[in-house]
Amino acid sequence: MNKRNVVLGLALTATLALTACSGGGGTSSNGGGGGGTGADPGDGGTLHVLQTADFSHLDPTMGFDGGVNNFYRLIYRTLTTQSTGEGAEGTEIVPDLATDLGTPSEDGLTWTFTLKDDIFFEDGSPITSADVKFGVERSFDPELAIGTPYARLTLAGADEYEGPYSDGDFASIETPDEKTIVFHLAKPYNDFSSVVGQNVFVPFPADGDVTATSVDQQPIASGPYRVESYTPGSELTLVRNEHWEKSSDDVRAAKPDSFVWTFGLDGATIDERMIAGQDDDVNAIAGSVQAASISRIQTPAIKDRTVSGVQGCTTYLGLNTTKQYTSNPLVRQAISYAIDKSAVQSATGGTLLADIATTMLPPTIAGQKEFDLYPSEDNAGDVEKATELLAEAGYPDGFPLVLDVRNQPKMQAQAEAVQQSLSKVGIDVSFNLIDTATYYEVIGTTSQQNDAAITGWCPDWSTGATFLPPLFDGRQIYEKGNSNIAQINDPAVNARIDEINAMTDLDEANAAWGDLDEQIAELAPTVPLLFEKAVMVVGENVAGAYSHAGFSGGIDYVSVGLENASE
Amino acid sequence: MVGYLARRLLSALGILLLISLFTYVIFFLLSPDPAVLICGKTCTPDRIDQIRGTLGLDQPFWVQFWDFLRGFFVGRTYGDGASAVSCPAPCLGFSFQTNRSVTEMIETRLPVSATVALGAAVLWLLAGVGAGLLSAVKQGTWWDRGAMMFALGGISLPNYFVALILQYVLVVQMQILPFPSAVPFGEDPVRWFQSYLMPWLVLAFGYAAVYARLVRANVLDTLGENFLRTARAKGLSGRLILRRHALRPSLTPVVTMFGMDFAGLLGGALITETVFGLNGVGKLAADSIAKNDQPVIMGVTLLAAFFVVIGNVIVDITYTFLDPRVRIATR
Numbered sequence: 001m002n003k004r005n006v007v008l009g010l011a012l013t014a015t016l017a018l019t020a021c022s023g024g025g026g027t028s029s030n031g032g033g034g035g036g037t038g039a040d041p042g043d044g045g046t047l048h049v050l051q052t053a054d055f056s057h058l059d060p061t062m063g064f065d066g067g068v069n070n071f072y073r074l075i076y077r078t079l080t081t082q083s084t085g086e087g088a089e090g091t092e093i094v095p096d097l098a099t100d101l102g103t104p105s106e107d108g109l110t111w112t113f114t115l116k117d118d119i120f121f122e123d124g125s126p127i128t129s130a131d132v133k134f135g136v137e138r139s140f141d142p143e144l145a146i147g148t149p150y151a152r153l154t155l156a157g158a159d160e161y162e163g164p165y166s167d168g169d170f171a172s173i174e175t176p177d178e179k180t181i182v183f184h185l186a187k188p189y190n191d192f193s194s195v196v197g198q199n200v201f202v203p204f205p206a207d208g209d210v211t212a213t214s215v216d217q218q219p220i221a222s223g224p225y226r227v228e229s230y231t232p233g234s235e236l237t238l239v240r241n242e243h244w245e246k247s248s249d250d251v252r253a254a255k256p257d258s259f260v261w262t263f264g265l266d267g268a269t270i271d272e273r274m275i276a277g278q279d280d281d282v283n284a285i286a287g288s289v290q291a292a293s294i295s296r297i298q299t300p301a302i303k304d305r306t307v308s309g310v311q312g313c314t315t316y317l318g319l320n321t322t323k324q325y326t327s328n329p330l331v332r333q334a335i336s337y338a339i340d341k342s343a344v345q346s347a348t349g350g351t352l353l354a355d356i357a358t359t360m361l362p363p364t365i366a367g368q369k370e371f372d373l374y375p376s377e378d379n380a381g382d383v384e385k386a387t388e389l390l391a392e393a394g395y396p397d398g399f400p401l402v403l404d405v406r407n408q409p410k411m412q413a414q415a416e417a418v419q420q421s422l423s424k425v426g427i428d429v430s431f432n433l434i435d436t437a438t439y440y441e442v443i444g445t446t447s448q449q450n451d452a453a454i455t456g457w458c459p460d461w462s463t464g465a466t467f468l469p470p471l472f473d474g475r476q477i478y479e480k481g482n483s484n485i486a487q488i489n490d491p492a493v494n495a496r497i498d499e500i501n502a503m504t505d506l507d508e509a510n511a512a513w514g515d516l517d518e519q520i521a522e523l524a525p526t527v528p529l530l531f532e533k534a535v536m537v538v539g540e541n542v543a544g545a546y547s548h549a550g551f552s553g554g555i556d557y558v559s560v561g562l563e564n565a566s567e
Numbered sequence: 568m569v570g571y572l573a574r575r576l577l578s579a580l581g582i583l584l585l586i587s588l589f590t591y592v593i594f595f596l597l598s599p600d601p602a603v604l605i606c607g608k609t610c611t612p613d614r615i616d617q618i619r620g621t622l623g624l625d626q627p628f629w630v631q632f633w634d635f636l637r638g639f640f641v642g643r644t645y646g647d648g649a650s651a652v653s654c655p656a657p658c659l660g661f662s663f664q665t666n667r668s669v670t671e672m673i674e675t676r677l678p679v680s681a682t683v684a685l686g687a688a689v690l691w692l693l694a695g696v697g698a699g700l701l702s703a704v705k706q707g708t709w710w711d712r713g714a715m716m717f718a719l720g721g722i723s724l725p726n727y728f729v730a731l732i733l734q735y736v737l738v739v740q741m742q743i744l745p746f747p748s749a750v751p752f753g754e755d756p757v758r759w760f761q762s763y764l765m766p767w768l769v770l771a772f773g774y775a776a777v778y779a780r781l782v783r784a785n786v787l788d789t790l791g792e793n794f795l796r797t798a799r800a801k802g803l804s805g806r807l808i809l810r811r812h813a814l815r816p817s818l819t820p821v822v823t824m825f826g827m828d829f830a831g832l833l834g835g836a837l838i839t840e841t842v843f844g845l846n847g848v849g850k851l852a853a854d855s856i857a858k859n860d861q862p863v864i865m866g867v868t869l870l871a872a873f874f875v876v877i878g879n880v881i882v883d884i885t886y887t888f889l890d891p892r893v894r895i896a897t898r
Contacts, residue, residue: 053854054665056664056665057665057666062666142617142620142621143621145614145617146605146606146618149614213652213666216665216666231675232665232667232672232675233672233675233676233846233851233854234675234749234846262748263846264844264845264846264850264854265844266841266842266843266844268731269734269746269842269843269844272734272735272738272739272746273746276738276739278742278745279745436857437604437856437857437858437859438598438599438604438859440604441599441600441603441604442599444603444610445599445603478610478611478612479612480600480603480610480612480615481603481606481610481611481612481614481615482610483610
């Protein structure tokens with residue numbers, strides 16, 4: 001679920017399949033239909049994963065994207081984690097190493113967690129509160145601080161602390177005994193239960209010889225598997241961590257005896273192999289198929305082996321509110337009416353690969369509110385209404401608009417669909433093509449941004465708290481690395497963000513984010529386009545595979561297994 | 568001869584230095600800020616500055632370049648105190664994306680590229696020179712036309728196309744070969760051969776085509792020379808003329824071309840490796856470009872340049888043995 005912009009981009013491009021993940025428990029039928037995917041996995045066997053790119057990092061303090069987060073759950077545990085299951089069921093936060101979701105103090109500034117019994121590292125030593133504390137402390141080391149930022153954003157005194165290697169003990173985390181850990185926050189944070197499910201809350205032995213760089217080379221497992229061998233860029237093998245106790249873990253089914261990743265495969269070749277399903281590939285899973293392969297997986301036999309689900313992200317058109325034309329809300333509303341979302345959907349690969357979005361918050365977000373402020377028949381755009389608004393804004397003949405486009409087939413197709421719909425209301429869209437590798441950097445640099453850009457956002461966990469503020473908080477507009485690409489700075493929105501963040505009741509806050517989504521939509525700083533989906537073909541012998549919305553729609557690794565382990 | 572060699576090596580070194588300067592300028596000054604890319608989501612200006620500091624990007628360009636050069640020849644140490652990391656010579660820095668040593672990344676992938684290059688080279692030399700000779704000797708026959716048709720195909724079909732067709736036919740349809748993967752020779756020689764066979768065939772097809780045409784043209788040219796007319800007039804057999812007198816002058820240009828092509832391939836067969844999912848240097852280059860991972864791009868570029876420059880020197884030296892005229896000139 002969390003991803004850096006870059007990786008977000010990758011996830012949004014069906015061509016670069018993110019990690020396939022395995023999923024859980026065969027609790028429900030999957031998008032593509034039954035077959036082996038829905039059956040319960042048996043114990044044992046080796047599950048193969050075919051993947052285009054290697055994981056960014058084995059050290060959880062550094063890795064931070066849907067694919068690697070999914071993988072981390074096999075070897076690491078955090079205080080809380082996401083549940084298993086399809087859709088919103090899977091993105092719910094549940095206890096992992098902790099016995100419950102934590103207890104906040106009256107003032108909301110202190111959160112206390114108690115660790116479960118029977119939790120061990122791969123060498124058999126018990127995991128204590130000091131180990132959890134050390135794991136969090138490590139993430140403050142400047143060398144490692146490129147992962148999930150939520151410990152830095154929430155804990156008191158985070159600005160002055162640079163990790164255990166230079167600053168020693170971090171006073172904001174207390175460990176009164178081996179089982180209890182207390183966090184002191186800078187200000188109340190109602191959703192701190194989700195924060196402690198982030199990768200930087202993975203424990204590492206406090207009294208061991210773990211250095212800043214050692215974990216990335218040799219991870220220390222707290223989850224059901226440990227790394228047996230790793231050839232960066234080529235292969236990774238996981239085997240069982242004998243010291244992991246099933247009784248202490250309600251989330252991970254962990255059925256296979258081992259996992260083998262093969263990295264560096266061409267996307268088209270992966271599709272070819274998954275469709276062919278020869279030899280070991282009957283026990284294999286992979287990331288989302290390429291749009292070009294969609295037509296080839298329509299045969300009944302392959303459909304039986306297909307799993308699909310939403311990525312939990314939103315693809316949207318950001319309108320730069322600092323530019324001449326798009327600074328006018330009427331113009332932005334006109335654009336919102338004019339865009340033919342069904343054409344954008346077709347350009348993306350059709351209904352199999354994307355649902356149409358009318359809200360910024362995707363349906364997997366707790367508290368998401370359904371609404372459509374700019375409706376049109378069949379989502380094909382309302383030219384009349386848009387023309388009216390443009391006339392009212394003083395541009396009856398339209399105007400030129402420069403759209404930043406990622407130089408990649410799918411995103412270009414989406415841009416062309418936008419271009420065509422806007423040409424119907426006189427808006428003349430020209431493209432500024434940007435290299436795939438630097439796209440998110442360019443549109444995140446305020447001085448280089450043009451009038452509009454097509455991009456996407458995935459939340460760090462499934463509430464509005466990690467979705468709306470980064471995109472719409474006017475006080476978080478940065479010259480570089482900016483995520484509020486609409487550059488909207490609306491006092492009412494800013495104030496509401498603060499109010500919701502200060503709410504102590506999580507359900508109330510979640511519902512409030514849903515309402516805020518609508519409040520923002522009235523200003524039309526962005527046009528939600530699509531909720532893109534992941535579509536994966538799995539091997540014939542794979543069981544319990546489903547798409548987890550918290551991991552970019554990848555197959556939930558901790559739930560998937562083999563139907564027949566001896567095959 | 569020693570002086571000639573020294574001069575050649577010195578100029579090669581100069582060229583490599585120039586190339587490294589150019590690549591450094593292109594990748595480090597003209598391309599966007601890698602710190603922002605690493606910073607990613609939920610990024611702040613402070614974080615960007617911090618990352619720039621960690622990567623050494625806050626230093627002036629000349630300092631960065633000098634550190635890079637020094638690192639290559641004598642090694643260097645990154646960071647200080649407890650988190651210091653030493654990078655022994657030849658140090659090419661660390662990947663921005665994975666923090667791994669670029670030198671190590673290249674070392675682990677070079678054997679794959681070398682295997683691809685060697686196997687392909689053997690095939691294309693045999694096929695290219697063979698087909699060229701056959702064509703020349705049997706000029707105008709169906710042998711000639713067939714070989715040249717084949718060559719035309721090799722030159723005009725892009726190798727990614729040939730690769731996908733071959734994979735579809737041999738692996739998916741006929742299931743004669745497995746999907747390629749970089750299996751080490753020691754692990755399973757049969758599987759190793761099967762895995763590399765397709766990349767070899769694909770690469771060799773393209774190169775052999777060029778060689779066949781070159782050899783054919785050269786042999787035909789040489790056969791028309793006066794000294795061969797003389798030889799024929801003296802009554803030497805056609806076979807002897809071909810072997811003794813025609814082949815050697817015809818093949819010397821092939822040596823030049825082979826040296827350059829082979830050296831270029833050692834630096835990675837980018838497309839072939841990517842299509843077949845072989846984790847060689849070419850695949851590394853493709854991946855690092857996609858991620859804007861500058862130190863790795865820099866490393867593979869320099870490696871490729873190194874092979875080409877060195878290949879050039881070796882070709883020149885080989886020439887002095889093959890061609891007496893060059894030998895006189897270099898004295």
